[in-house]
Amino acid sequence: MDYILALDQGTTSSRAILFDRAGQVAALAQQEFKQHFPQPGWVEHDAREIWTSQLAVARECIKKMAVAQSGYAQVAPNIVAIGITNQRETAVLWDRETGQPVAPAIVWQDRRTAGRCDQLRGLGHAKRILRKTGLVLDAYFSGTKLEWLLDHVPGARARAERGELAFGTIDSWLIWNLTGGRVHATDASNASRTLLFNLHTLQWDDELLALLHIPRSVLPQVLPSSGVLGETEAALFGAPIRIAGVAGDQQAATFGQACFAPGMAKNTYGTGCFMLMNTGTAAVPSRNQLLTTVAWCGPSSPLPREGEGWGGGGRKAVAKPSRACYALEGSVFMAGATIQWLRDGLQMIASADEVEALAASVPDTGDVYLVPAFAGLGAPDWDGHARGTLIGMTRGTTRAHIARAALESIALQVADMFGAMARDAGFALKELRVDGGACRNNLLMQMQADFLGVPVVRPQVTETTALGAAYLAGLATGFWSGADEITAQWAVERRFEPAMADGHRAAKLARWRQAVARSRAWAQ
Numbered sequence: 227m228d229y230i231l232a233l234d235q236g237t238t239s240s241r242a243i244l245f246d247r248a249g250q251v252a253a254l255a256q257q258e259f260k261q262h263f264p265q266p267g268w269v270e271h272d273a274r275e276i277w278t279s280q281l282a283v284a285r286e287c288i289k290k291m292a293v294a295q296s297g298y299a300q301v302a303p304n305i306v307a308i309g310i311t312n313q314r315e316t317a318v319l320w321d322r323e324t325g326q327p328v329a330p331a332i333v334w335q336d337r338r339t340a341g342r343c344d345q346l347r348g349l350g351h352a353k354r355i356l357r358k359t360g361l362v363l364d365a366y367f368s369g370t371k372l373e374w375l376l377d378h379v380p381g382a383r384a385r386a387e388r389g390e391l392a393f394g395t396i397d398s399w400l401i402w403n404l405t406g407g408r409v410h411a412t413d414a415s416n417a418s419r420t421l422l423f424n425l426h427t428l429q430w431d432d433e434l435l436a437l438l439h440i441p442r443s444v445l446p447q448v449l450p451s452s453g454v455l456g457e458t459e460a461a462l463f464g465a466p467i468r469i470a471g472v473a474g475d476q477q478a479a480t481f482g483q484a485c486f487a488p489g490m491a492k493n494t495y496g497t498g499c500f501m502l503m504n505t506g507t508a509a510v511p512s513r514n515q516l517l518t519t520v521a522w523c524g525p526s527s528p529l530p531r532e533g534e535g536w537g538g539g540g541r542k543a544v545a546k547p548s549r550a551c552y553a554l555e556g557s558v559f560m561a562g563a564t565i566q567w568l569r570d571g572l573q574m575i576a577s578a579d580e581v582e583a584l585a586a587s588v589p590d591t592g593d594v595y596l597v598p599a600f601a602g603l604g605a606p607d608w609d610g611h612a613r614g615t616l617i618g619m620t621r622g623t624t625r626a627h628i629a630r631a632a633l634e635s636i637a638l639q640v641a642d643m644f645g646a647m648a649r650d651a652g653f654a655l656k657e658l659r660v661d662g663g664a665c666r667n668n669l670l671m672q673m674q675a676d677f678l679g680v681p682v683v684r685p686q687v688t689e690t691t692a693l694g695a696a697y698l699a700g701l702a703t704g705f706w707s708g709a710d711e712i713t714a715q716w717a718v719e720r721r722f723e724p725a726m727a728d729g730h731r732a733a734k735l736a737r738w739r740q741a742v743a744r745s746r747a748w749a750q
Contacts, residue, residue: 235397236312316333322392355434585629
């Protein structure tokens with residue numbers, strides 16, 4: 227049998243998954259790696275550990291399949307292509323000659339450039355950046371991280387200007403290592419998260435590069451999300467394998483959920499929560515503090531038919547460049563990471579799986595609210611100076627109430643994004659497709675349906691981030707025939723219907739917004 231190998235490089239772990247032609251998981255391997263917090267608000271990764279862990283799980287995945295097929299680890303399955311998906315805004319800077327990072331990778335959660343963003347905002351650049359990139363000016367994105375590295379790593383700026391250094395998000399770093407340094411590339415979905423990429427020209431923007439003092443020579447080439455961009459070094463897997471699909475994790479999940487039609491939306495519950503709605507060939511500007519982003523870019527990916535775009539409630543869309551599909555996105559920084567904090571920070575639970583039973587042991591939170599603004603607030607508040615807040619506790623508050631408040635905080639943040647997205651769309655969204663590790667938590671999914679007031683739909687295959695990367699690679703290599711075949715593979719595992727009365731829901735959301743207000747501007 228033939229397979230597509232998906233490399234899913236996330237914030238806390240590296241994963242590899244083999245998918246068969248039916249879009250089913252044939253083999254999976256996963257390895258966590260270390261998180262570094264050198265100062266308050268700083269989050270770093272060792273890019274070398276990311277690469278070694280990703281290579282290790284890819285080899286482990288292939289070995290598992292080989293043993294399953296033949297009983298011998300040296301008989302590798304036939305891998306048609308590799309698809310890559312990745313944590314998006316994490317910034318890596320490395321030496322082109324040695325291939326070694328010149329500093330730790332700055333993770334998307336890192337807040338060290340919040341002051342620089344404030345400075346740029348004060349100078350009046352926020353609207354221009356939003357117009358060109360579709361992004362709110364925030365430390366979340368890669369551009370100010372790269373500027374910081376060039377300014378703070380000794381000699382880095384001069385070396386970058388001489389062409390000695392290479393920058394990339396994690397996809398570029400993996401591609402570089404997989405190809406033995408022959409290919410320095412990214413795709414438009416990842417490039418659109420840097421503050422340096424123009425949504426409308428689909429190119430690096432000279433004006434933005436000048437604003438952040440970024441030499442063009444350090445940047446990767448931008449290639450299609452679906453298309454062969456190179457081959458792996460033969461020594462890595464025993465033979466060269468084509469790399470044929472690349473997309474940021476949230477865009478890949480949207481693709482894996484078969485959200486190919488404008489108006490379709492999904493939410494991924496990972497380290498953070500990320501909701502995307504397909505807007506077709508229109509780069510729709512948000513009026514509710516959401517982001518406009520490239521969903522994926524051809525030539526081999528499904529795109530809306532000619533003339534099929536996004537009405538946005540009758541609003542005029544921005545000019546539509548060819549071969550790109552766009553999305554509106556809402557980003558929540560702390561979702562699964564909130565449960566990880568209960569486990570590692572408070573040591574309230576021994577494993578993440580325990581949180582559902584603990585939270586279900588009480589009927590409600592006892593009016594306790596947790597606002598997990600440990601890395602600031604994302605959409606729709608965008609307050610980099612907000613901080614985590616636990617409010618409403620009494621002597622009767624137990625760890626079960628806090629666990630339930632933690633779960634509710636995830637669903638309530640998503641409800642804020644969902645409302646903003648509906649306002650931008652100009653109509654009420656009818657359902658939400660979900661994926662990611664935490665979507666397997668039935669209590670959380672029922673909370674989500676209750677707080678949204680619409681059904682939450684969980685597919686049979688919840689590994690949609692990796693599946694989306696596999697689909698992009700498979701379409702480019704003829705493994706799958708097109709969007710219709712992919713859509714036919716998508717199937718419902720469970721549908722959660724809202725059971726909360728409208729009045730109760732409104733009161734709950736209003737109380738939540740009171741708690742959010744208490745967390746704002748704490749670290750200003």
